[in-house]
Amino acid sequence: MFSSEEVIxxxxxxxxxxxxxxxxxxxxxxxxxxxxDKDWNRTMKLFDIIGPIMVGPSSSHTAGAVKxxxxxRKLMSEPIQQANILLYGSFLATGKGHGTDIAIVAGLLxxxxxxxxxxxxxxxxxxxxxxxxxxxxxxxxxxxxxxVLQLVGVSGRTLEVVGESIGGSRINISSIDGLSxxxxxxxxxxxxxxxxxxxxxxEVTSMLAHKSVNIANMQLYRAYRGGNAVMVLELDSxxxxxxxxxxxxxxxxxxxxxxxxxxx
Amino acid sequence: MIFKSLSEIVTACEEMKMPFxxxxxxxxxxxxxxxxxxxxxxxxxxxKAMKDADESYDPSARSxxxxxxxxxxxxxxxxxxxxxEDNLLGDFISSVIEKAxxxxxxxxxxxxxxxxxxxxxxxxIPAVLLAYSEKKNVEEDRxxxxxxxxGGIGENIAQNASISGAEGGCQAEIGSASAMAAAxxxxxxxxxxxxxxxxxALALKNMLGLTCDPVAGLVEVPCIKRNxxxxxxxxxxxxxxxxxxxxxxxxxxxxxxxxxxxxxxPACVKETGQGGLAITPTGMKITKNLG
Numbered sequence: 410m411f412s413s414e415e416v417i418x419x420x421x422x423x424x425x426x427x428x429x430x431x432x433x434x435x436x437x438x439x440x441x442x443x444x445x446d447k448d449w450n451r452t453m454k455l456f457d458i459i460g461p462i463m464v465g466p467s468s469s470h471t472a473g474a475v476k477x478x479x480x481x482r483k484l485m486s487e488p489i490q491q492a493n494i495l496l497y498g499s500f501l502a503t504g505k506g507h508g509t510d511i512a513i514v515a516g517l518l519x520x521x522x523x524x525x526x527x528x529x530x531x532x533x534x535x536x537x538x539x540x541x542x543x544x545x546x547x548x549x550x551x552x553x554x555x556x557v558l559q560l561v562g563v564s565g566r567t568l569e570v571v572g573e574s575i576g577g578s579r580i581n582i583s584s585i586d587g588l589s590x591x592x593x594x595x596x597x598x599x600x601x602x603x604x605x606x607x608x609x610x611x612e613v614t615s616m617l618a619h620k621s622v623n624i625a626n627m628q629l630y631r632a633y634r635g636g637n638a639v640m641v642l643e644l645d646s647x648x649x650x651x652x653x654x655x656x657x658x659x660x661x662x663x664x665x666x667x668x669x670x671x672x673x
Numbered sequence: 674m675i676f677k678s679l680s681e682i683v684t685a686c687e688e689m690k691m692p693f694x695x696x697x698x699x700x701x702x703x704x705x706x707x708x709x710x711x712x713x714x715x716x717x718x719x720x721k722a723m724k725d726a727d728e729s730y731d732p733s734a735r736s737x738x739x740x741x742x743x744x745x746x747x748x749x750x751x752x753x754x755x756x757x758e759d760n761l762l763g764d765f766i767s768s769v770i771e772k773a774x775x776x777x778x779x780x781x782x783x784x785x786x787x788x789x790x791x792x793x794x795x796x797x798i799p800a801v802l803l804a805y806s807e808k809k810n811v812e813e814d815r816x817x818x819x820x821x822x823x824g825g826i827g828e829n830i831a832q833n834a835s836i837s838g839a840e841g842g843c844q845a846e847i848g849s850a851s852a853m854a855a856a857x858x859x860x861x862x863x864x865x866x867x868x869x870x871x872x873x874a875l876a877l878k879n880m881l882g883l884t885c886d887p888v889a890g891l892v893e894v895p896c897i898k899r900n901x902x903x904x905x906x907x908x909x910x911x912x913x914x915x916x917x918x919x920x921x922x923x924x925x926x927x928x929x930x931x932x933x934x935x936x937x938x939p940a941c942v943k944e945t946g947q948g949g950l951a952i953t954p955t956g957m958k959i960t961k962n963l964g
Binding site (some may be wrong): 453454455456457458459460461462463464465466467468471472499502503505506507508511523525527528576577578 | 697700701704705712715716718719722736737738779780781782783784785786787788789790791792793795798820821823824825827828831832836837839889890891892893946963
């Protein structure tokens with residue numbers, strides 16, 4: 410199905426080596442990722458077994474939902490003033506009883522999965538000026554525990570995130586502003602939307618090399634040749650703020666979104 | 674985990690003259706690149722969170738569906754009113770039952786708990802551990818060590834079978850929790866590695882085939898009270914193992930069976946709400962009323 414070079418390259422990417430991989434399409438990566446993902450998901454760490462500490466009742470429908478909201482809030486990097494929350498699948502069917510709606514709002518307010526204030530998130534949102542609306546999402550072939558978050562920040566910045574709760578309290582952010590992305594929110598993540606032109610991957614990866622930031626995982630997607638493209642980089646350490654604003658000003662870069670594990 | 678089976682871990686423990694809990698801890702250190710002190714303190718945090726959840730049980734809390742809440746208080750009152758000889762079960766088991774229900778209810782009522790291994794089975798391990806620490810005066814460090822024992826067993830089950838109800842039915846959730854708690858209790862009572870593995874095997878065998886068919890898809894009915902059977906089963910299994918009773922089927926083969934049974938189990942009883950208790954007339958009525 411794939412040549413041995415492609416498979417080796419795939420592992421090189423997974424083994425955290427900074428290489429310019431602009432010459433492989435995101436599609437190959439995706440197929441391979443699906444092939445191997447099953448095994449990776451199996452390896453649970455000790456504190457996934459005894460833990461996490463969380464507000465109940467469900468690790469997928471409550472804790473996972475908080476985490477999706479939390480990651481979306483971080484991606485916005487400013488307080489959110491308006492959130493349209495569209496539930497899908499099992500989130501829609503059994504979400505109310507599991508507090509999925511409350512959990513997502515708690516995450517959008519910046520709460521983590523063990524925050525005791527989670528049950529009071531709706532009234533807190535009102536106090537903090539976050540206007541929330543709920544609805545049903547229409548998604549094709551999505552994970553059964555999915556949610557679409559359409560967000561507006563206090564500065565007017567908009568963001569659309571699709572999040573999936575994939576088991577335990579682990580999540581996957583599957584799309585940002587309509588373009589594919591697949592990341593877990595477990596490490597700092599840099600998402601760059603750019604024009605599909607030669608050289609942008611090199612610009613981003615050499616900036617990271619210059620700042621001594623190691624890449625743990627990297628993916629490329631594009632809508633069509635020469636159209637909008639996105640690269641998603643999961644990193645072993647944080648990217649300095651000035652490096653991110655430098656990226657924003659590059660020609661051909663449309664939008665830069667950064668998920669940090671630290672405060673705003 | 675680098676070990677494929679529990680017997681491999683135990684062999685390594687014996688070769689390196691290292692207690693089981695310490696082996697689990699050192700494997701975590703390698704994986705997370707942390708010191709053994711850091712790993713130990715993280716586990717202590719889990720213990721403290723369990724204790725805090727037990728102590729802060731709110732008898733007035735009710736779940737969103739209205740099905741869960743308040744039973745822990747009834748059990749507490751019954752235990753207090755039937756102290757000493759009057760108590761059919763003795764103070765230890767009564768207290769285990771009470772704590773298991775309280776934790777399951779707290780989870781359903783959106784309070785803070787420790788998933789161990791899952792939120793639905795969060796009552797089993799703390800019920801046994803906390804009731805034990807109240808009965809016997811044990812140092813906190815030893816209780817934390819016992820959680821490493823439980824964690825090592827759980828990691829191995831997750832690796833070779835499953836801890837997810839959607840994948841393996843309730844045997845994977847309450848069953849795994851019960852096996853983990855049995856191992857933990859065997860360790861606390863001074864059992865060697867052989868006793869620990871026998872306790873695990875005996876507990877898990879009793880839970881094989883358990884389905885995941887909760888009413889309205891919520892972690893309430895039958896999940897909360899099933900934490901009780903998981904906890905009590907852990908105690909009876911550890912007790913048998915400590916007395917020298919062994920499992921005729923070795924633990925690794927029991928775990929393999931659990932994976933196969935989970936695989937063979939029809940989807941309607943694997944957290945889909947399409948079979949078992951979920952589709953009883955009463956279950957359907959509750960689901961309909963929740964709208």
